[in-house]
Amino acid sequence: MPNVVELKNINKVYGENTPNPTQVLFDLSLNFEESSFNSIIGQSGSGKSTLLNILGTLDKATSGDVVINGKKTQDLKANELSTLRNESIGFIFQFHYLLPEFTAIENVLMPFKISKKPITEEVLNRANELLDIVGLSTKKNNLANNLSGGQQQRVAIARSLINNPKIILADEPTGNLDSDTTEQVYELLREINLKFKTTFIIITHDRHIAEKADRIIEIKDGRINLDIKK
Numbered sequence: 001m002p003n004v005v006e007l008k009n010i011n012k013v014y015g016e017n018t019p020n021p022t023q024v025l026f027d028l029s030l031n032f033e034e035s036s037f038n039s040i041i042g043q044s045g046s047g048k049s050t051l052l053n054i055l056g057t058l059d060k061a062t063s064g065d066v067v068i069n070g071k072k073t074q075d076l077k078a079n080e081l082s083t084l085r086n087e088s089i090g091f092i093f094q095f096h097y098l099l100p101e102f103t104a105i106e107n108v109l110m111p112f113k114i115s116k117k118p119i120t121e122e123v124l125n126r127a128n129e130l131l132d133i134v135g136l137s138t139k140k141n142n143l144a145n146n147l148s149g150g151q152q153q154r155v156a157i158a159r160s161l162i163n164n165p166k167i168i169l170a171d172e173p174t175g176n177l178d179s180d181t182t183e184q185v186y187e188l189l190r191e192i193n194l195k196f197k198t199t200f201i202i203i204t205h206d207r208h209i210a211e212k213a214d215r216i217i218e219i220k221d222g223r224i225n226l227d228i229k230k
């Protein structure tokens with residue numbers, strides 16, 4: 001399978017021009033194949049979120065290259081970068097950031113509303129299909145506020161898929177959920193991975209969950225400590 005994301009010699013220094021710069025990523029290189037299901041583990045403070053933010057072009061590396069879908073992101077202008085991000089990458093966070101006063105389906109459609117893109121019948125059908133896939137077809141019109149934590153995270157998963165991204169980046173997507181719901185949400189992510197061939201890169205502190213991925217990458221002190229492909 002071709003690579004969908006490539007990181008080449010990534011260094012990240014926070015507070016570069018301050019008296020106390022801190023380097024948190026060291027010459028890190030990683031490739032992720034199309035349709036792969038990857039987990040990233042590592043101790044608190046090892047650099048996982050920093051890495052994911054750089055992968056998702058939400059943050060810039062101090063040096064090194066990030067290539068997404070064959071495009072070197074450093075060469076892109078801010079608007080080109082946000083287009084690439086919107087079209088290619090979906091994000092799932094520990095805290096789902098749903099809008100509580102909007103319904104499930106309105107939240108799924110929110111990326112379109114925010115970017116003021118027209119909600120065509122095709123988009124609406126996709127939102128409905130995604131809510132079916134995440135098991136919420138009967139809750140489409142419920143306010144996000146009135147859904148359980150697991151259901152809200154399912155809405156966030158559906159929302160991350162509305163643009164049909166090639167890549168989903170997830171930072172502790174089940175960090176907030178009990179263990180049964182965690183299992184269910186992971187099963188769901190795997191199902192989506194197989195159905196849509198979406199590449200998943202998931203940070204988790206849960207080793208048991210990490211073991212379910214095709215590949216486990218452990219970050220330690222800003223470097224790759226383990227890279228196990230099954």
Ligand SMILES: Nc1ncnc2c1ncn2[C@@H]1O[C@H](COP(=O)(O)OP(=O)(O)OP(=O)(O)O)[C@@H](O)[C@H]1O
Binds near residue numbers: 022046
């Ligand atoms: N904006 C920032 N400015 C300065 N230092 C930062 C910033 N963000 C993160 N750091 C530092 O960089 C290091 C790596 O942080 P990061 O959040 O990437 O780790 P992590 O592995 O995701 O941790 P956790 O599992 O606790 O979320 C930490 O020492 C953190 O304090």
